[in-house]
Amino acid sequence: MKKVLLLNASYEPLNICSWKRAVVLLLKGKATSVEHQGATVNNDMALPSVIRLLYYIKTPYKSIPLTRKNLMHRDKYTCQYCSRRGHNLTIDHVLPRSRGGRDEWENCVVACHHCNTKKGNRTPEEAAMPIKKRPVRPVNFMNFEISKQSRDLTHYQDWIKYFYTI
């Protein structure tokens, strides 16, 4: 069944809903279509892939747990030293744990086994291995979770531009 990305009035991802629910929101004038596909409903309304609420919903703040899966998602399953993807990936502590480096979003990056071994007990500067992208803590829980869930969905290409923190 086709899924639709529901955005808040602010364009932040809010949820994933069924296309039927999306059409109801559009017909009730509660949302507007932002992205759509060629297919139509009753030949007059393009089937949406992304819709946006016309009113703002306040969402509670939730922190995102530091887990292997979440780190992999933040770094797009890509080694942050050599850009190798999805192969033998590990978690590297930028400042090694043996030297006081902590388990924090800002101190952990995805690294392939080769780079992790090569870097060893050194900092990126000492090893002359610059990090591709400075590791940060993702702040928007909904944005992060929805982008994680939707990675394998067919509309991901339509949706990806709305996921801004990863």
Ligand SMILES: [Zn+2]
């Ligand atoms: Zn690597």
